[in-house]
Amino acid sequence: MLNGKHIILGVTGGIAAYKAAELTSLLAKERATVEVIMTAAATQFVAPLTFATLSRNDVHIDQFAPFSSSPRHISLADRADLFILAPATANTLAKLARGIADNLLTSTLLAASTPLVVAPAMNNKMWEHPATRENLATLRARGVEVIEPTVGRLACGVNAVGRMAEPADILQRLKLRVES
Numbered sequence: 001m002l003n004g005k006h007i008i009l010g011v012t013g014g015i016a017a018y019k020a021a022e023l024t025s026l027l028a029k030e031r032a033t034v035e036v037i038m039t040a041a042a043t044q045f046v047a048p049l050t051f052a053t054l055s056r057n058d059v060h061i062d063q064f065a066p067f068s069s070s071p072r073h074i075s076l077a078d079r080a081d082l083f084i085l086a087p088a089t090a091n092t093l094a095k096l097a098r099g100i101a102d103n104l105l106t107s108t109l110l111a112a113s114t115p116l117v118v119a120p121a122m123n124n125k126m127w128e129h130p131a132t133r134e135n136l137a138t139l140r141a142r143g144v145e146v147i148e149p150t151v152g153r154l155a156c157g158v159n160a161v162g163r164m165a166e167p168a169d170i171l172q173r174l175k176l177r178v179e180s
């Protein structure tokens with residue numbers, strides 16, 4: 001189903017970034033072409049080399065890196081069949097809801113017209129904050145598919161809602177999205 005699909009995986013700065021490494025591996029096993037875009041914050045959690053190795057592709061971070069044909073955020077957006085943001089931080093979701101394009105990931109998100117699936121992960125209070133609720137409602141109204149976080153032990157030590165969905169479950173949702 002995902003065989004031959006070009007998938008852009010956006011990784012943002014949360015502890016669940018380690019789970020995005022597993023998702024990359026699962027997508028590669030499905031023979032999808034995976035290109036990873038990381039925010040600067042995401043590189044604090046997992047090394048870009050991990051994603052480059054698992055995806056067998058370059059990892060994109062720098063908006064202003066030299067390019068050969070068109071700017072990176074445009075060429076990445078143009079070649080995507082599907083965009084997945086996992087983990088999606090409260091910060092990047094807020095930027096996306098408002099159309100802010102201040103790094104390579106948010107610029108590419110704004111330039112992409114492909115289906116977008118987001119898998120948020122954050123502290124329960126961040127998840128329940130009215131700003132986050134509002135941002136997610138805005139994104140849903142635009143057709144963005146939100147894979148809800150689950151209840152479990154969070155990085156801050158509490159047992160509450162905010163854990164990113166498991167990579168295998170995200171994979172299933174992506175398959176359904178491609179099918180529909």
Ligand SMILES: Cc1cc2nc3c(=O)[nH]c(=O)nc-3n(C[C@H](O)[C@H](O)[C@H](O)COP(=O)(O)O)c2cc1C
Nearest residue numbers: 012013014015039041042089090091092121122123
């Ligand atoms: C240890 C640690 C864990 C964090 N985990 C999360 C998280 O799970 N979700 C989240 O929204 N922000 C989290 N943050 C805060 C983000 O890293 C911060 O908002 C950052 O600006 C996000 O940038 P980005 O959206 O460009 O990746 C965490 C920060 C630290 C230091």
